[in-house]
Amino acid sequence: MKTGKEYIDSLRDLKTIAYYMGERVDNMVENPAIRPHINAAAATYEMAHDPLHEDLLTATSHLTGERISRFTHIPQSTDDLVKKVKTLRAIGQNTGTCFQRCVGMDGLIAVNGVTYEIDQQKGTNYHQRFLEYLKMIQTEDLMVAGAMTDPKGDRSLSPSKQSDPDLYLHVVERRRDGIVVRGAKAHMTGGINSHEILVMPTTGMGPEEADYAVSFAIPADVPGMLFVFGRQTNDTRKEDCQIDQGNAQFGIVGGESLVIFNDVFVPWERVFMCGEYEFAGLLVERFATYHRQNYGGCKTGLADVLVGATLAAAQYQGVDRAAHIRDKIVEMVHLTETLYSGSIACSEEGHKLASGQYFPNPLLANTTKLNVTRFMYEISRLAQDITGGLIATLPSEKDLKHPEIGKYIEKYFKGIADVPTEDRIRIVRLIENMTGGTALAEAMHGAGSPQAQRIMVLRQANLEHKKRLAIKLAGIKEPKEST
């Protein structure tokens, strides 16, 4: 298994084509806009070698029996599902940001199960292909980015009805040795610093959309592929500040790209679905459930940091004993643990699929993510409340370090006597960057927007059973079925 350093070094060999802020990225490892995200991913490699965390961050491969990264492991039990959650919280606590490995992990897990089921029903051999691929990933300990969300154009039209057929990624040519695909995938977390890209369809498909029902994996630096790295809140602070970044080492979110597939060739041994439109929706739902399972893991790790930072901010200005401050801290913890409970519960209530892997309870996984889209905002709101107005008005670190006016910043942003002004500023900058803009939008839309979760809750709710319970207790004789 790779160390953090080995992971970073491996990125230097990639020929990934990427743009950011209108410029070609030549050396992503040394690029200040990208490096923090690389550091966060590197932490997932490095922590696997830390005795304190290795029980969570590693697992035993059911394919090879070798010790592997949990991020390449297919869950073989509910205990594996629970550990997946705990792993994410632990890394979230140590990085305070998105570390980008989950989308690929959940893609691998979902494709593993669905290829098995396609083969069972259609007599194809996707699953064996996939297992070979998976073995390679496990052995070489590669970072895989999951690619799911298509640009989607006009949301009121299905993929095949768009004015531009490329607004959903699709097969444009089938050759003897492979397929050629065109389109793009948006919001791709960690793609730019991954070794591999695993593509999945973005929604259920009908027969007229067979060309859009495609799943495959390719190296990130394959010809025809192009990354455009997106902007984030305060992204330019990465270029000329330290303190003002808040979390200079790891950044504030995962680093998302638009990835463009300009007639990219994929050899058949890396194709895991091609035309089996009936399974597109299943793959999406499986992936979504595995991914929504995570959000009470990673986000609670971040919330732990935020609770701690907020407490420190309160202490640094002498208000940490006030009843209303304590009460808000309790509320932040309460919301955090409610999110965590969701992820633990959907894991514990998981069950085995046909492929032998374990699957979290989808009703509870969706419930968890839906709470994340509310509670992370409320936790952030409370953090901003306690931190005070300086979160919005602090001068830059260049002013703090300025030979003439630095002394005024030192003097007038001083809190309690025995805490240096710079420490106070550092904590406020951390809170600022964890609670503003992109960081929250990620909690909203990562793993699907809230309405996607509501639809799943409705589907999974077994409402007719509940109605029968009520009808019986109400003393009604012949229940009416609703439809």
Place this chain on the structure above:
Amino acid sequence: MKTGKEYIDSLRDLKTIAYYMGERVDNMVENPAIRPHINAAAATYEMAHDPLHEDLLTATSHLTGERISRFTHIPQSTDDLVKKVKTLRAIGQNTGTCFQRCVGMDGLIAVNGVTYEIDQQKGTNYHQRFLEYLKMIQTEDLMVAGAMTDPKGDRSLSPSKQSDPDLYLHVVERRRDGIVVRGAKAHMTGGINSHEILVMPTTGMGPEEADYAVSFAIPADVPGMLFVFGRQTNDTRKEDCQIDQGNAQFGIVGGESLVIFNDVFVPWERVFMCGEYEFAGLLVERFATYHRQNYGGCKTGLADVLVGATLAAAQYQGVDRAAHIRDKIVEMVHLTETLYSGSIACSEEGHKLASGQYFPNPLLANTTKLNVTRFMYEISRLAQDITGGLIATLPSEKDLKHPEIGKYIEKYFKGIADVPTEDRIRIVRLIENMTGGTALAEAMHGAGSPQAQRIMVLRQANLEHKKRLAIKLAGIKEPKEST
């Protein structure tokens, strides 16, 4: 193990002294105000014999190896903790109300662990006494009511400072063969129809309150004990209505009493704590955690019924397909499953105590109950929203059955064509009684009021650890410890 009928018959032999609405209760089994509560408790006996539910409702005694009721079982694993939650949801779904067994169950479990620890530290022999008692309860399959909350008088004063020393239950005499106690316990759920009463202190105690640090068990019909059965919302409907009760078979809450101890004698073999004030707080916290663990179990069973009833009410008036109705139903389910997740998660995250029994994660258990004090209100609000104004204005069933005006009720409360008016009324009455008054107050105060949970969240939050995480990420060199 007793059947439901055997349980009910066993109550006829009790000589429990009880009052309700200013009158002595002669025959509780036939008393219309009490019978629904007896039926709900009987369901916990009867369902244990139902093959569909026996895996949840029964367990194997770690003392005798016999099959016993889960309500008398000491959890031996996290799986036992999870099953405790699932048992409660299943019975809640089938009764739609409080079935009263949990307080006694949690009392037995908590006393089991704490007597072990007292003995370890003080060289006493409470635990062995308790095990004998527990074996008897398991073998005879008795219903035990837990008695914890003292009247408490002026809350700003500790037990020993009250103007009336009896406002907390205490030992007034120590004899060779036992002790004599005086005081009262309030809000006792299911006490009137229990065989046994298990008394625990209500709060942590200091040395000056050693006489208040007392735990013991006595039969419910012991001399000197007196029950006063409390009022509930719409309680008189039990006396002359069927439909208007909503849930005529099982009632709307558990049936709470004030229980007065007029110098009651307790033999030593039934005394489990007497003066060890240092353990009073521990016993309370243990009990509270076990009890708060439950609330995402039983209450979600009730919420399932309410969701089903609300859907039926919507269907009966032709609006169940409307987008805003569906959305509110989704919200009700979402909140329900969030509560359930809390109970599952605190169980799964449980750990073993010195006594060998398993204990739920107290932080998550408290979080769960705190959510119950909010979400059950919101679920009820949404149910009332969908049900419509007739929830507040329906005429009585006597009008519906009236020879002259009944036809108008039939005619004008008709909903969709193929559902009888009476069915619609029955469902509305069920919702009315599940969402009004006592039912909600139980969700608020059962297992402790919200502030009690907040205090526990604060204690369990490990805030210093969180602060260290933040300080490290903020790049601060020497962390300050807050206190």
Place this chain on the structure above:
Amino acid sequence: MKTGKEYIDSLRDLKTIAYYMGERVDNMVENPAIRPHINAAAATYEMAHDPLHEDLLTATSHLTGERISRFTHIPQSTDDLVKKVKTLRAIGQNTGTCFQRCVGMDGLIAVNGVTYEIDQQKGTNYHQRFLEYLKMIQTEDLMVAGAMTDPKGDRSLSPSKQSDPDLYLHVVERRRDGIVVRGAKAHMTGGINSHEILVMPTTGMGPEEADYAVSFAIPADVPGMLFVFGRQTNDTRKEDCQIDQGNAQFGIVGGESLVIFNDVFVPWERVFMCGEYEFAGLLVERFATYHRQNYGGCKTGLADVLVGATLAAAQYQGVDRAAHIRDKIVEMVHLTETLYSGSIACSEEGHKLASGQYFPNPLLANTTKLNVTRFMYEISRLAQDITGGLIATLPSEKDLKHPEIGKYIEKYFKGIADVPTEDRIRIVRLIENMTGGTALAEAMHGAGSPQAQRIMVLRQANLEHKKRLAIKLAGIKEPKEST
């Protein structure tokens, strides 16, 4: 103008036919189930003679120049609209319940404006008829109940498509001297103890529903009309308790009836709309806005009582100085004043209609009522939180007064030393009855259910204007119009 006593005496002369709990109501004034509601209505008469309140409760008729009750006054200015709100809060503070006069008041006001507009467009003479009727109401100071909500049967079908044509009230015969109507009106507040009933259509109508587009007024005791008085939470307590009622003098809600029109004859001079279906929707919207304007008035009066009761309950058990209690009280006040602000603002932002009367801002009025459907629940939840578990378990007043066990109730429900136990019980009973069941459902559905308000907010929001503002600031050249 009538005194309270004169109002009550005037009811003795009515021959209103009413049923309650399966029995004919012979003497409503002495009927314990109805008397509290009569008392609440009487307070609206009595307070008009109280120098402290007469500025609010009376007004000068724009028709006669006489001093009249505000409940029969047509608002002639925004100041009149503001005083309407303040009147309701003042009476709410003094009665703690619904005093039933608003529906009729708002009906009179709405019909005044719409008859004017019908006449303008159709050349009819409804308005003059109505003014004659109004003068009589003002002069004789009569209580008018508004009748709007039809039973509605299957909500997915329009009035003319119902399987039973009578599920919406309609004209069944047009005679030379008047019309004959059949149907029913549900949830009629205060109808049973009113002198007059003012009928309006319940929704917008199309040409095929011209017979349903009907508005008129009739005495409450006209032949063919029949009231069935609905049940309320804890209604039987009115029959044999004092303390347990909570608010024995005035009750907990307004007293709602189903009113059945069995071919009731209405002379033409009392018909204010008959077939002008194009105006049915307008009348409904006007009425709804005037009525929703009220809810931050009357309900805040009730909330004031509830805040005060909750503070007293806290004080009586010694916790009123605790920080978390104070904070919850602040939250109750905050929510209350937010509701009040809504009613004041929609009044202040009112404008003059064609008829010369003033009309509240409909967007703000709907916003106000929508908040009522949330905040009254939250205020109640907080009240139940602070009050404590005894709100759900208190024994009956018969136990308190019982010769043998009364002493135990006295002893064990004692709070702080210098407050009698009975006072504490009285306050808890008041809170119990103000926060449970019917009282909350009234806040939800009175003046229309929440979805009705949301539809109006959408209609009134002027979204295109807002979009233009955004497009301009975003620097977009040619705005797209959405539709």
Place this chain on the structure above:
Amino acid sequence: MKTGKEYIDSLRDLKTIAYYMGERVDNMVENPAIRPHINAAAATYEMAHDPLHEDLLTATSHLTGERISRFTHIPQSTDDLVKKVKTLRAIGQNTGTCFQRCVGMDGLIAVNGVTYEIDQQKGTNYHQRFLEYLKMIQTEDLMVAGAMTDPKGDRSLSPSKQSDPDLYLHVVERRRDGIVVRGAKAHMTGGINSHEILVMPTTGMGPEEADYAVSFAIPADVPGMLFVFGRQTNDTRKEDCQIDQGNAQFGIVGGESLVIFNDVFVPWERVFMCGEYEFAGLLVERFATYHRQNYGGCKTGLADVLVGATLAAAQYQGVDRAAHIRDKIVEMVHLTETLYSGSIACSEEGHKLASGQYFPNPLLANTTKLNVTRFMYEISRLAQDITGGLIATLPSEKDLKHPEIGKYIEKYFKGIADVPTEDRIRIVRLIENMTGGTALAEAMHGAGSPQAQRIMVLRQANLEHKKRLAIKLAGIKEPKEST
């Protein structure tokens, strides 16, 4: 009265000393980081000359009878108070950001009333001095920044107990011709581009803090004064982007500075309080109420823009007709209008002070601001929900304009067919910048943090009156007074 251009030109003459990002600001008018804020302030001058808005933006001076800017007017009626709110909403709708004039306006208004009252009680002549100053401001139509918040250091210590006495601004020397002051004011909105600075104390003071009880006005470019302009979310986008700024013309917040007073001399004719510590708290409360009154004005103007932008974003991707989108838009409008109602209501309920000016109802004004600290977050959350994931991942405008990859951005961020990709990006950028970071923190802390409002709600709630209402209705004989 100045035009927008005249205002901007007038700034060129100022010698204000300011730093930003570690550099001296030479020419604020052309500085890209400051210019948008200047533009927003200029809009307040320019709109006063617009016939559409002049009724709101101008008023008649009660001192001179001249037409003046509303921002220099002392409210003479509740109508003036209402117009103050409407003025702010109108400008907010047109700028989409903070336009900085309110703090100075409210400072002028508050000092006007309090100087009158100090003089009445102390025989001083502050008020006359102030009137002379005010006349000058009105006549020259100057922009005044209000300076209230001191750095405050350790919040658990009062001003005189701080380790550094300068952490609250104070008088260090009293001369015959004036005073010398030292200290700083934080979070000063619009200070850098104002003509005048009006200083007020930040909290109530005791006798030992007489030197801290000081109020005065000085030109912004007086010797010894130094501005350090704070950072904002995405501030560097102002330097090299247009589209990515979201609101390139006016910016996203008001532009806050730390202002340092290094022994600044103030002549007596500009001193309005000096040592009258008993009035410091009154001045703070007056100012705070006038300022909190505003927040349902300006912020609802911004929310209007945000609602419009969100609707446009939904339309641009083809989802604006979806029921759940409409419902969220309704919720955004509902929350906006609730905030507006608060500001209108506190204005309408205003009363006259001793000085003759009108004062908003403080209970309602505080309630309004408290809702702002919640609802602006929720409105923003809903906007981010509807906008979708691209709010967090959009590439920069440099990528959009890039000769090689620009075509891919065009292609893959296309929404519905007839809306240019750039328009969609512009709207998303507007929403991103209005909902992230500093913009929300301003809603939280501007005009005081939430706890400050809660304390005022508690003080203003008249709880004893409410308790008496409850006690009477509960039938309790002799009310107990709590304290």
